Amino acid sequence: MRALILEQPGSVRLQETAVPEPGPGDVLLRVRAATTCGTDLKAYLRGHPQIPMPGTFGHEYSGEVAAVGAGAPFREGDAVMGVHSAPCKTCRWCLRGQENLCETIMATKVLGSYAEYLLVPARIAKLHLFHKPSGLSFERAALLEPLACVLQGLSLLRLRPEDRVLVIGPGAIGLLFVAALRYTGVGEVTLAGRNENRLAVGQQLGAKIEAFDPKSPALRGFDYVIECTGAVEVWERSLDFVVRGGTVVLFGGCRVGTTACFDTRRVHYDQITILSPFHFGTEAVLRARDWLLDPRFEVGPLISGKRSLDEGAQVFEDLRTGQGIKFVFEP
Ligand SMILES: [Zn+2]
Ligand SMILES: [Zn+2]
Structure with missing residues (x-):
């Protein structure tokens, strides 16, 4: 499959990589929309503590289920939307209602939505991957993650x-x-x-x-x-x-x-x-999903256009020079 690789700050390359195999509970997605994010731009400009390089990147997505591991709660062909992390629900922070600070939430997150396929690990597939209603576009559905961040902040x-x-x-x-x-x-x-x-x-x-x-x-x-x-x-x-x-x-x-x-x-x-709120827990994700399902919640003007993976390097140059807000990759 083709995937964008962030090699080092300032350098994005399209590369051929192996399609991942889903293990028990995992869900393999055919990515239909992956939106660019300020975090990715920061990583591109100056590196980022949560985005290892060189590596695949992109964490906002929606797509169709291409394959599932044993026991995964989805079927091939399902249209889905999700985020790239999930709390463990058992650590000290999860138990006291600070799931955003879960001690393993960052270590178990998934990056790599700027690719034809994305493997959503079992922990995330179980908690933070959802069926996408047909009335909701793939690009709007991909905004679940940034909106969850914002709603976590507003909840305070x-x-x-x-x-x-x-x-x-x-x-x-x-x-x-x-x-x-x-x-x-x-x-x-x-x-x-x-x-x-x-x-x-x-x-x-x-x-x-x-x-x-x-x-x-x-x-x-x-x-x-x-x-x-x-x-x-x-x-x-x-x-x-x-x-x-x-x-x-x-x-x-x-x-x-x-x-x-x-x-x-x-x-x-x-x-x-x-x-100074950081990241999000399940409550914010569920609220974000509800909001995206409500057509009165207006986010259309945030989307600056659709791009192919071949244009990856150019997209980040455009963002660097202040053009556009969020581009949608349709791999
Ligand atoms: Zn984001
Ligand atoms: Zn936890």
Whole structure:
């Protein structure tokens, strides 16, 4: 089969590899849609602690079951959607309701959806692989993983109808936050960033748009600030934009080894809550699935076009230069 390999930062190559064989409980998928993600772009730009190189990559997918191992809960030909990880449900973190921090969730995740076939291991197939209804497109179904991340983050907030929320960074995750916040019906959503094309998509999704100028009075007094850039300078500035008693959500993971500085007076005397949610558990995945099944939840503008695996290297160059938001590989 053909698969995209991330050889090292800046280098993506299409390679012929063996089609994996499903073991007991595993599900082999014929990938129908695999969407690009900010995590993949980060790995392409600077490496990523969770994405080994050289290796296959891509973790957002939907597809059709091509083969199953003994006891797998699907049949050949089933249309399915899923995510690339599943909690163990038995470790200390799983048992206390922090499945996103499960001690083996990262070690057992699967990468490699930018390929003709993807082997979904038994643990994930059992918990986080679902039948895809025929009314849901493969490309929309592939958004299950990033939406689960966003909904895990939102589950930590107690949003009030009158709240003003600032999302910083109009990448795929920032825009998905805009879509999700609009869907929940929060008072006002402002999206700040530098890429005008991406900001325009945010506007289409119902956000107020602001150029990201940390000194701008338009970027003051928000109840919630959701940072989606993964740039440490933006992490540090995010506290300037939140109201007294408000919450800053530092969502974009920074480069390994980064340290950030905050004004302690602001954090303490203005009682700023700082959250930095990571990944997701089963509850967020199930909620994300429900939302994708609801046509009123608008995410169409996030998809920037369909590409073939042959265009892999070009797709990541396009993303690097700020073109497009999420491309869909149709292997
Ligand atoms: Zn993703
Ligand atoms: Zn666990």
